[in-house]
Amino acid sequence: xxxxxxxxxxxxxxxxxxxxxxxxxxxxxxxxxxxxxxxxxxxxxxxxxxxxxxxxxxxxxxxxxxxxxxxxxxxxxxxxxxxxxxxxxxxxxxxxxxxxxxxxxxxxxxxxxxxxxxxxxxxxxxxxxxxxxxxxxxxxxx
Amino acid sequence: xxxxxxxxxxxxxxxxxxxxxxxxxxxxxxxxxxxxxxxxxxxxxxxxxxxxxxxxxxxxxxxxxxxxxxxxxxxxxxxxxxxxxxxxxxxxxxxxxxxxxxxxxxxxxxxxxxxxxxxxxxxxxxxxxxxxxxxxxxxxxxxxxxxxxxxxxxxxxxxxxxxxxxxxxxxxxxxxxxxxxx
Numbered sequence: 001x002x003x004x005x006x007x008x009x010x011x012x013x014x015x016x017x018x019x020x021x022x023x024x025x026x027x028x029x030x031x032x033x034x035x036x037x038x039x040x041x042x043x044x045x046x047x048x049x050x051x052x053x054x055x056x057x058x059x060x061x062x063x064x065x066x067x068x069x070x071x072x073x074x075x076x077x078x079x080x081x082x083x084x085x086x087x088x089x090x091x092x093x094x095x096x097x098x099x100x101x102x103x104x105x106x107x108x109x110x111x112x113x114x115x116x117x118x119x120x121x122x123x124x125x126x127x128x129x130x131x132x133x134x135x136x137x138x139x140x141x142x
Numbered sequence: 143x144x145x146x147x148x149x150x151x152x153x154x155x156x157x158x159x160x161x162x163x164x165x166x167x168x169x170x171x172x173x174x175x176x177x178x179x180x181x182x183x184x185x186x187x188x189x190x191x192x193x194x195x196x197x198x199x200x201x202x203x204x205x206x207x208x209x210x211x212x213x214x215x216x217x218x219x220x221x222x223x224x225x226x227x228x229x230x231x232x233x234x235x236x237x238x239x240x241x242x243x244x245x246x247x248x249x250x251x252x253x254x255x256x257x258x259x260x261x262x263x264x265x266x267x268x269x270x271x272x273x274x275x276x277x278x279x280x281x282x283x284x285x286x287x288x289x290x291x292x293x294x295x296x297x298x299x300x301x302x303x304x305x306x307x308x309x310x311x312x313x314x315x316x317x318x319x320x321x322x323x324x
Contacts, residue, residue, distance in 0.1 A: 010307045013314075017279045020260055029173065030165055033191045037161045040198040044156060 153197055154204040161194060168211070172218045175280035179222035179273050181265045185229055189221035196221075215281035216291030219273050226269070263313040271306035278303055 006014060091114065098110045105113065152160030169190065176186035193214060197204060207213045264272060270292070277288045285303070289296040 006304070006307070009311060010304070013307050013311050014279070016260060017264070017275065017310075029187050029190070030169060032187070033165055033169070033194050034158070034162055036191050037194050037198055038158055040195050041156045041158060044198060044201065 149210060150204050150207060154200075154202045156198060156201065161198070164197075164214075165194070168214055171280045171282075172214060175215060175276035176218050176222040178261075178264060178276040178280065179219055179269070180226040180229075181272075182226070182229065185225035186222060189218055189225050192221040192225075193217045209287065211281070212283060212287040212291060215277050215283055215287075219277060219291055223269065223273070259314065260310070263310050266313060267306055267309060271302055271309065274299055274302040275306050275310075 094114050094117075095107075095110050098105065098113060102110070102113075149160055149164060153164070172190050172193065173186055176189040177183055180186050180189060196217065264275060267275070273292060274288060277283045277291060278285075281287075283291070285296045285299045288299040288303075292299060294302075
């Protein structure tokens, strides 16, 4: 529908509405709106560096965690053979001490004892499957 | 008058002078439309301010606006309706009626007859009809633009406009005929 479709009396009313002196913008309102705009622009500008800082911090933290994981994973999977050399030194020292205590032991026996002692020292403590163990409860009750 | 694309670039960049130019071009008509929709000058001023602040917040998203004028009037319509609703919730219906009367009285004090009578009659229309009148008369929008702003079809916008004008004429006629009779 265009204005031309309106009957003349409605067209006149439309013209009267267009000419109606409803107040437009006042200078005070302009100043108020532009003041609000200025404040909002300042607020937006002050938010931007903070937002970018946190974005950077989050990115850096994520990169650090990833790097740590990768480094630990690589370190665990890499045999640097450093331990072996120290093992060799310790083995010789331990064998010498064993010989001091038990001079009658042959080289093979001394090494065998050493291996057994080492094996015991690296055992992980586990609860004994007896006494208060839940696995044996039924047998204890019986 | 600058090209809307130029405005939008400056607005998206948060340049204050772009908002000043925008206000100088559309401020008065936006305020008139908002006053007709909300029926209160105070709410209308707040609504226009809301639109400008929202545009600052939009930032680079403002570049996506296709039709700046239609966007502004659509936004001011929403803001004015929201302000009016808020006002209605805050006050009783009786107080709201009093405010409408005050608005009309203030208008009458500011301008000569018959404009206040016309504005009073306009204020008595339902909100959806007032909105169409405001967007058409103050915004000079096409019915397609009004339809997009009000989320109705262009035919509905056009028929609402015609009903609103007919209703206004019917409201004004008795007084007019009395005057001509006397």
